Amino acid sequence: MADDSTATTDAPGDGSSEEIVPAEPTDERREAILADLRAGLGDAVLDTHIDPGRDVWARVSAESWAETAEVVRHRMGAKYFGFLSVIDWLPSPYGRSMDASVDTVLAVESGDSSGEDDEPEEMQHGVAGGESRFQVFARVASIGVPGEHWGITVKADVGESLSIATWTNTFAGADWHEREAWEMYGIEFVGHPGLRHIYLPGDFEGNPLRKDFPLIARMVKPWPGIVDVEALPEVPEDGPAGEADATAGDASSEDSP
Amino acid sequence: MGLGLVESGKMPKPLTKLLNTARSYSVWMYQWGLACCAIEMASAMGSPRYDIMRLGVIPLPASPRQSDLLVVSGTVTDKMAPAIRRLWEQMPDPKYVISMGSCANCGGPYWDSYSVTKGVDQIIPVDVYVPGCPPRPEALLEGVVLLQERIKHENPAERWTGEPIVVQ
Amino acid sequence: MTAVTDRQKLSYIASQAADARVNVELETEGMTLNIGPQHPATHGTLRIVAQLDGEQVIRAEPMAGYMHRGYEKLSEVRTYPQITTLVNRIDWLGSFANEVPFILAAEHLMEVEAPPRATWIRTLLFEMSRVAHMILFLGDMGVQLGAVTPVFFAFRDREFVLDQIEKATGGRFHPNFDRIGGLKDDLPKGWIESTKDSMQTVLTFCDQIEDLLLGSEIFQSRTRGIGVIPKDVAMQYGLSGANARGSGIDWDLRRDNPVGLAYPDLDWKVWTHPDGDSFSRFWVRLQETREAVKMIEQLCDGMPSGPIMAKVPRIIKVPAGEAYVATENPLGEMGYYLVSQGGLTPFRLKIRSASFNNVSIAPWLLRGVYVPDIITILGSLYFILGDIDR
Numbered sequence: 001m002a003d004d005s006t007a008t009t010d011a012p013g014d015g016s017s018e019e020i021v022p023a024e025p026t027d028e029r030r031e032a033i034l035a036d037l038r039a040g041l042g043d044a045v046l047d048t049h050i051d052p053g054r055d056v057w058a059r060v061s062a063e064s065w066a067e068t069a070e071v072v073r074h075r076m077g078a079k080y081f082g083f084l085s086v087i088d089w090l091p092s093p094y095g096r097s098m099d100a101s102v103d104t105v106l107a108v109e110s111g112d113s114s115g116e117d118d119e120p121e122e123m124q125h126g127v128a129g130g131e132s133r134f135q136v137f138a139r140v141a142s143i144g145v146p147g148e149h150w151g152i153t154v155k156a157d158v159g160e161s162l163s164i165a166t167w168t169n170t171f172a173g174a175d176w177h178e179r180e181a182w183e184m185y186g187i188e189f190v191g192h193p194g195l196r197h198i199y200l201p202g203d204f205e206g207n208p209l210r211k212d213f214p215l216i217a218r219m220v221k222p223w224p225g226i227v228d229v230e231a232l233p234e235v236p237e238d239g240p241a242g243e244a245d246a247t248a249g250d251a252s253s254e255d256s257p
Numbered sequence: 258m259g260l261g262l263v264e265s266g267k268m269p270k271p272l273t274k275l276l277n278t279a280r281s282y283s284v285w286m287y288q289w290g291l292a293c294c295a296i297e298m299a300s301a302m303g304s305p306r307y308d309i310m311r312l313g314v315i316p317l318p319a320s321p322r323q324s325d326l327l328v329v330s331g332t333v334t335d336k337m338a339p340a341i342r343r344l345w346e347q348m349p350d351p352k353y354v355i356s357m358g359s360c361a362n363c364g365g366p367y368w369d370s371y372s373v374t375k376g377v378d379q380i381i382p383v384d385v386y387v388p389g390c391p392p393r394p395e396a397l398l399e400g401v402v403l404l405q406e407r408i409k410h411e412n413p414a415e416r417w418t419g420e421p422i423v424v425q
Numbered sequence: 426m427t428a429v430t431d432r433q434k435l436s437y438i439a440s441q442a443a444d445a446r447v448n449v450e451l452e453t454e455g456m457t458l459n460i461g462p463q464h465p466a467t468h469g470t471l472r473i474v475a476q477l478d479g480e481q482v483i484r485a486e487p488m489a490g491y492m493h494r495g496y497e498k499l500s501e502v503r504t505y506p507q508i509t510t511l512v513n514r515i516d517w518l519g520s521f522a523n524e525v526p527f528i529l530a531a532e533h534l535m536e537v538e539a540p541p542r543a544t545w546i547r548t549l550l551f552e553m554s555r556v557a558h559m560i561l562f563l564g565d566m567g568v569q570l571g572a573v574t575p576v577f578f579a580f581r582d583r584e585f586v587l588d589q590i591e592k593a594t595g596g597r598f599h600p601n602f603d604r605i606g607g608l609k610d611d612l613p614k615g616w617i618e619s620t621k622d623s624m625q626t627v628l629t630f631c632d633q634i635e636d637l638l639l640g641s642e643i644f645q646s647r648t649r650g651i652g653v654i655p656k657d658v659a660m661q662y663g664l665s666g667a668n669a670r671g672s673g674i675d676w677d678l679r680r681d682n683p684v685g686l687a688y689p690d691l692d693w694k695v696w697t698h699p700d701g702d703s704f705s706r707f708w709v710r711l712q713e714t715r716e717a718v719k720m721i722e723q724l725c726d727g728m729p730s731g732p733i734m735a736k737v738p739r740i741i742k743v744p745a746g747e748a749y750v751a752t753e754n755p756l757g758e759m760g761y762y763l764v765s766q767g768g769l770t771p772f773r774l775k776i777r778s779a780s781f782n783n784v785s786i787a788p789w790l791l792r793g794v795y796v797p798d799i800i801t802i803l804g805s806l807y808f809i810l811g812d813i814d815r
Contacts, residue, residue, distance in 0.1 A: 051748070054684075054748075057747070079660045081660070081663040083663070083760075083762075083775065083777040083782070085762070085775045126746070126764050126772075127746065127747045139749060139762070139777070143681070144660075144674050144675055146680065146681060151749075153749060153762075171661050172661045172662060172789065173662035173785055176785040177781075198490055199489060201335060201336045201490075204372075208498055209498055213371070213498075215370070215499075216371070292492060293517035293811070296518060296598070297598065300584075303580040304577075304580035304581060304584060305577070305580075305581050306581070306584050334492060334493060337491045367495065371495055372493050372494060372495050390599065391598050393597060
């Protein structure tokens with residue numbers, strides 16, 4: 001069960017792994033973790049992904065988000081709460097216009113085709129797939145026994161309603177993380193004891209980490225990044241030191257009243 | 258200074274010079290440490306290697322209301338800006354401001370951030386800008402020396418507005 | 426639920442009793458105390474709003490966000506090499522340590538591995554930034570309790586460590602020395618010897634602090650049994666670093682998940698303390714500083730030779746994928762969840778900073794304590810504002 005799911009979702013990172021290990025590398029320990037999660041949640045586990053020897057992901061349905069917390073904590077023993085946050089999978093509508101001119105030079109050099117920012121790109125989800133624009137993801141870990149440390153990242157799609165159950169009933173530490181996610185993405189966590197601003201002033205408008213939130217400073221005046229490496233003004237070979245000193249002296253004498 | 262002599266601008270020149278020299282070597286510095294630069298400022302104040310007090314600057318006053326110099330060191334965010342403004346208003350005249358570090362000067366590496374004020378000079382007037390990210394403690398000392406130069410040569414009447422302290 | 430020790434039970438009962446007593450005998454009008462946003466005891470710009478009943482805190486709420494600079498958004502419009510400059514400044518005291526997990530995450534997605542010498546130098550500088558960080562904590566903790574001398578010692582001795590970091594990286598504060606695939610430069614000549622000398626200074630400093638503070642009766646009475654965090658609560662809030670180890674959680678990413686760093690080759694020990702109070706957090710950090718010095722000495726002695734840079738393309742593009750890499754930073758678990766879609770910039774960079782979790786426990790922890798203890802407890806939790814607000 002866990003085997004086929006890894007095979008199907010491995011596509012993005014697959015290309016390079018073949019040079020190291022010819023066969024599909026397996027990670028029994030992490031597959032056991034996923035099997036445990038499936039046993040606890042049943043069909044609610046929609047998709048999984050294993051990065052052999054490193055990490056494991058699981059995507060669960062939005063309805064079972066709260067239950068997932070219970071399962072990972074009480075059944076699987078992942079009592080350590082790492083973090084909780086949101087990803088906005090919308091391709092940035094501002095494309096490369098958000099970039100400094102120096103980056104655009106880089107982009108052309110490297111043959112990055114995303115220079116044409118007019119056509120909207122397709123939404124492309126990361127590991128363990130996804131369906132909606134916003135995904136919440138959280139990381140929990142089992143710690144405390146030396147040598148037995150493991151962590152898992154669980155994701156869930158947030159549908160059109162932009163609301164999902166809170167984790168604060170299971171992990172008290174999720175409180176601030178959910179406030180942050182609410183502020184940055186506008187995702188409502190149902191049952192959270194007090195969703196209010198944590199970072200931004202109360203009158204701040206918008207959700208800054210959404211991909212369609214523009215960084216105004218970049219829009220008004222693009223960063224002239226290349227200025228920093230502008231060539232020094234040319235100085236004749238004969239008397240560079242004298243001239244440089246003279247100008248420096250002038251400047252300082254102007255400054256002092 | 259009493260009797261409105263300084264404010265009137267009619268102070269005799271030698272007296273002005275004496276007053277300015279005295280003022281420049283007894284600067285009470287209120288440290289508004291915000292970010293990384295705060296640590297370098299603390300090094301300048303606390304570390305025996307830099308020792309800002311030898312320049313006649315006295316750090317750690319009890320309150321902004323008894324300080325002459327405000328050192329804003331670090332990133333000023335839009336959320337913090339009103340507090341800085343209010344603190345600056347509480348300081349008695351004549352007051353001076355040193356903006357320490359790129360963030361306080363112009364936003365620094367966060368020039369395009371949605372939450373950072375692009376320079377403390379948007380909310381309060383600044384006398385000396387100390388560049389660097391963060392500036393070394395020596396750079397702050399240099400800034401203090403420049404400020405002292407400025408104090409020595411200024412016309413106190415221009416500074417000494419004698420406006421009341423505004424506190425909301 | 427893990428077992429709660431008798432000590433915790435007693436302190437809980439005592440605080441309940443104190444509550445009742447205050448309510449009956451000294452009933453006062455409720456009062457709200459505002460500390461900050463600029464207060465020497467808050468390490469920057471944390472603001473704490475506490476509702477008091479007499480001298481006792483009914484509810485305290487740290488107000489973060491005065492240092493929110495938007496790293497996560499900004500890193501979406503910066504190229505990978507530019508981001509190291511930015512992330513340096515998250516936890517500004519342990520700058521080099523901030524770069525490492527980000528670089529490791531990018532390297533993991535690019536399937537690049539830094540050569541052994543680069544890994545060792547990374548580990549070495551990582552531990553040196555820990556030492557510089559912890560020296561300031563050890564001195565600063567005294568200030569929270571009214572002892573001013575240790576902090577001057579700290580600023581004095583910290584300079585020797587910073588000098589070494591500066592000699593190697595060119596940056597005293599924000600080295601920006603790490604590159605995807607290795608390091609910017611090799612170590613300068615004679616650096617190893619002078620580093621070993623400066624580490625002796627650090628050891629002397631640790632001994633001095635132990636003499637000055639640890640044995641002091643005032644210090645003990647102000648910190649022992651104050652701000653007790655039980656193991657189970659610490660896990661729920663995701664406390665990491667010395668805060669977790671001070672609560673008896675035997676967990677250190679350097680030992681348990683040493684991705685891409687040289688820790689498995691070293692001989693060292695993870696220190697824990699079962700009490701979970703302010704004192705134990707201080708004690709664990711003191712031991713960790715010594716342990717870091719031990720590691721630095723081993724790293725200096727066993728430094729392998731070889732190149733310091735792997736082969737990487739001139740223009741860094743990270744293949745599509747996701748990776749979470751965390752290291753044991755001076756403040757605790759610092760992790761980067763990097764989502765790339767193959768471009769020049771990350772698609773999403775979630776920064777899991779240690780202090781955010783470490784301070785999120787404050788409302789729970791500060792309930793029922795007395796006003797002077799707020800400062801001690803926050804001091805012992807040890808946070809950097811940039812690391813909370815990001």
